Amino acid sequence: MEPYTIRRVIMFGIDVFRIKWSTWFILFIVPIIFYCIWIRSRFVRLVNALPGPKQFPLLGNLLELSVDYDEFLRILTSDWVRKYGSIYRAWFTVHPVIFIASPELLEPILGSHSLISKPKEYQLLKAFIGNSLALITGDRWKNRRRLLTPAFHVQHVNSFVNIFNEKSVDTARQMEHALDVRDELDVFPIVTQCALDILCESSIGRKTRSQEEKDLYFQNLHKVQMVFMERLVKPWLGIDWLFQLTNLGCLNKHYVAAARSFTDAVIRDRREWLKMEMEKYRDQGAPQETQDDIVNHEEHLYQSRERPALLDILLKASEDGEMISEDDIKDEVNLFMVAGHETTAITLSMCLYLIAKHPEQQKLVMQELRQVFDDSTRPCSVHDLGQLSYLECCLKETLRLYTPVPFIMRYLTEDVQTGDYNLPKGATVALILYSMHRNPLFYPDPECFKPERFLPENSIARHQYAFIPFSAGPRNCIGQKFAILKLKVCLANWMRRFHFSVKDPSAPLFVPSVEVTLKPKHGVHLVIKKRSAKR
Numbered sequence: 001m002e003p004y005t006i007r008r009v010i011m012f013g014i015d016v017f018r019i020k021w022s023t024w025f026i027l028f029i030v031p032i033i034f035y036c037i038w039i040r041s042r043f044v045r046l047v048n049a050l051p052g053p054k055q056f057p058l059l060g061n062l063l064e065l066s067v068d069y070d071e072f073l074r075i076l077t078s079d080w081v082r083k084y085g086s087i088y089r090a091w092f093t094v095h096p097v098i099f100i101a102s103p104e105l106l107e108p109i110l111g112s113h114s115l116i117s118k119p120k121e122y123q124l125l126k127a128f129i130g131n132s133l134a135l136i137t138g139d140r141w142k143n144r145r146r147l148l149t150p151a152f153h154v155q156h157v158n159s160f161v162n163i164f165n166e167k168s169v170d171t172a173r174q175m176e177h178a179l180d181v182r183d184e185l186d187v188f189p190i191v192t193q194c195a196l197d198i199l200c201e202s203s204i205g206r207k208t209r210s211q212e213e214k215d216l217y218f219q220n221l222h223k224v225q226m227v228f229m230e231r232l233v234k235p236w237l238g239i240d241w242l243f244q245l246t247n248l249g250c251l252n253k254h255y256v257a258a259a260r261s262f263t264d265a266v267i268r269d270r271r272e273w274l275k276m277e278m279e280k281y282r283d284q285g286a287p288q289e290t291q292d293d294i295v296n297h298e299e300h301l302y303q304s305r306e307r308p309a310l311l312d313i314l315l316k317a318s319e320d321g322e323m324i325s326e327d328d329i330k331d332e333v334n335l336f337m338v339a340g341h342e343t344t345a346i347t348l349s350m351c352l353y354l355i356a357k358h359p360e361q362q363k364l365v366m367q368e369l370r371q372v373f374d375d376s377t378r379p380c381s382v383h384d385l386g387q388l389s390y391l392e393c394c395l396k397e398t399l400r401l402y403t404p405v406p407f408i409m410r411y412l413t414e415d416v417q418t419g420d421y422n423l424p425k426g427a428t429v430a431l432i433l434y435s436m437h438r439n440p441l442f443y444p445d446p447e448c449f450k451p452e453r454f455l456p457e458n459s460i461a462r463h464q465y466a467f468i469p470f471s472a473g474p475r476n477c478i479g480q481k482f483a484i485l486k487l488k489v490c491l492a493n494w495m496r497r498f499h500f501s502v503k504d505p506s507a508p509l510f511v512p513s514v515e516v517t518l519k520p521k522h523g524v525h526l527v528i529k530k531r532s533a534k535r
């Protein structure tokens with residue numbers, strides 16, 4: 001070999017060696033140095049000052065949490081609360097989450113007007129609910145919340161009682177038909193449909209879509225939530241670009257598009273209806289009609305009882321040039337459809353289940369219903385609903401035992417002192433409502449269904465944050481009043497028509513499974529008998 005060539009080979013070898021070392025340095029040494037500095041940082045020291053399971057470098061507690069969802073939730077909501085107490089931390093690789101299950105400890109967070117940010121975990125739902133109220137923060141959230149709040153004012157919500165009556169009676173008819181074939185029924189799907197129909201009519205639009213479209217919507221919604229849980233349990237799937245490359249990422253795109261197409265169609269229905277109404281009006285009024293008359297009529301349509309509150313407000317805001325785009329409207333509608341129907345469907349199903357399991361409490365509810373309605377199946381009025389205080393206790397006890405939203409999360413934008421701990425800015429906290437609602441300190445014999453806990457005389461001494469199924473503070477559930485009214489109407493209408501029981505009363509209370517909201521894992525199977533002598 002020529003000396004020149006030998007020299008070049010040697011130089012190349014040295015270059016490769018050099019490149020290799022610099023690459024090694026960048027790939028391994030620099031991250032290790034960063035890691036060593038970070039592990040000694042104030043943030044990590046404060047997080048690790050909290051009790052919690054021993055973590056492995058880089059992996060954190062991932063090995064213990066690489067289990068199926070039910071197990072994952074059992075560990076977080078039960079095992080670790082019992083082992084480490086009402087506040088503990090767990091590491092998801094290098095991302096810590098601080099879990100809190102005590103009213104005193106979560107009050108400084110939920111009660112604060114500045115701690116309203118949501119952590120990155122919620123962004124996993126962004127493809128589905130985009131920049132909707134539940135995901136945005138800061139001034140954008142404040143403005144949007146201000147815009148939507150009037151749709152949930154008491155008078156407005158009260159005006160939906162007729163729809164609640166009509167839809168729940170339709171559902172009662174469906175139950176009756178189903179009973180011609182069998183006496184035991186899984187009420188969860190039928191109640192879920194009722195909840196969605198109510199939401200479509202009262203908040204979003206007059207029409208619900210066809211049965212096939214609704215079924216498809218439910219299926220896709222379920223799949224979107226399963227993907228969300230999968231990404232939560234497997235943090236590497238939380239990296240968007242990586243997720244998009246996976247098969248699950250492709251499937252998710254399809255599920256999201258299919259679920260969103262249902263709500264797009266609902267909005268389209270609404271717009272078409274409005275256009276038709278305006279055309280009808282123009283055809284009737286025609287030549288002497290002034291622009292003012294047309295605007296007044298438009299106003300009338302927006303305010304009419306036939307027009308749904310929420311979508312009206314959004315459409316009107318977009319027409320008035322407020323900061324809400326067509327995509328924002330779609331995102332908002334998607335959020336309300338899912339937040340409004342799933343939570344109420346689970347509460348209704350579980351309340352029926354608990355009442356079916358507890359004949360004594362069912363008798364007490366029936367006594368109260370007879371006092372208010374005699375034996376009639378007439379529609380409920382707002383006044384009637386105010387008198388159903390024992391039914392309300394049953395509802396609250398259901399929300400305690402089967403809290404539909406078991407976790408809520410916040411991102412700390414500032415340090416927070418709670419109890420003996422200083423929680424650092426930048427941390428993610430998960431408030432475990434499900435565990436807090438089963439704390440024997442506030443609820444002796446917590447697994448038992450005891451609606452009397454919520455009688456006023458038994459609630460006075462309880463911490464105001466010990467029962468918060470609708471969350472609390474500035475970012476609480478905007479649909480709370482709507483939900484309570486809807487739940488009461490449905491239950492009052494169904495219970496006056498049917499007696500509910502379970503086939504095997506000695507069977508243990510079933511295990512719920514969790515997606516974003518709590519779900520009955522194997523449905524809610526009840527024995528239903530028609531009550532006699534209705535007027």
Ligand code: HEM
Pocket residue numbers: 133134135145203335336339340341343344347403404405408409469470471475476477478479480482483
């Ligand atoms: C039993 C029924 C319901 C329960 C238990 C429930 C529970 C909750 C909870 C715990 C939150 C707070 C979530 C968080 O902080 O991350 C929330 C927020 C929300 N809920 Fe509900 N909800 C119910 C019904 C409804 C209904 C009927 C609607 C609408 C029609 C609704 C719309 C919303 C919206 C839009 C938010 C986000 C509020 C914001 O971020 O400003 N919810 N809900």
